[in-house]
Amino acid sequence: MEQIRVCTHAGPGTEPVIKSVPWPKVGRKGALIKIGACGVCGTDLHILKGHWPKPLPWPFTLGHEIGGVIVECGE
Ligand SMILES: [Zn+2]
Structure with a gap:
């Protein structure tokens, strides 16, 4: 099975x-x-410090300011 690489934090x-x-x-x-x-922004740093008001699905992949190439898309 083909795989992808991800970068996560355990908590x-x-x-x-x-x-x-x-x-x-x-x-x-x-x-x-x-x-x-x-990019890693201030929100990501707060999450890593445990300053997030809601439970998160750890292990968690941070970063939401991205640039890349679409390799597959839905309908
Ligand atoms: Zn941000």
Whole structure:
């Protein structure tokens, strides 16, 4: 099975870990983007410090200011 690499944190204060996971199933309205660059903003830093008011699905992939190429998209 083809895989992709992701960078995740296990929880607040942890170091980033790069690992391989199965190629994700792209939803009907979704897209899979091969990331070329990703910014880390103040929100990400607050999340890493545990300053987030709601539970998060750790391990968690931070970064939402991205640039990349769409490699697969839904309908
Ligand atoms: Zn941001």
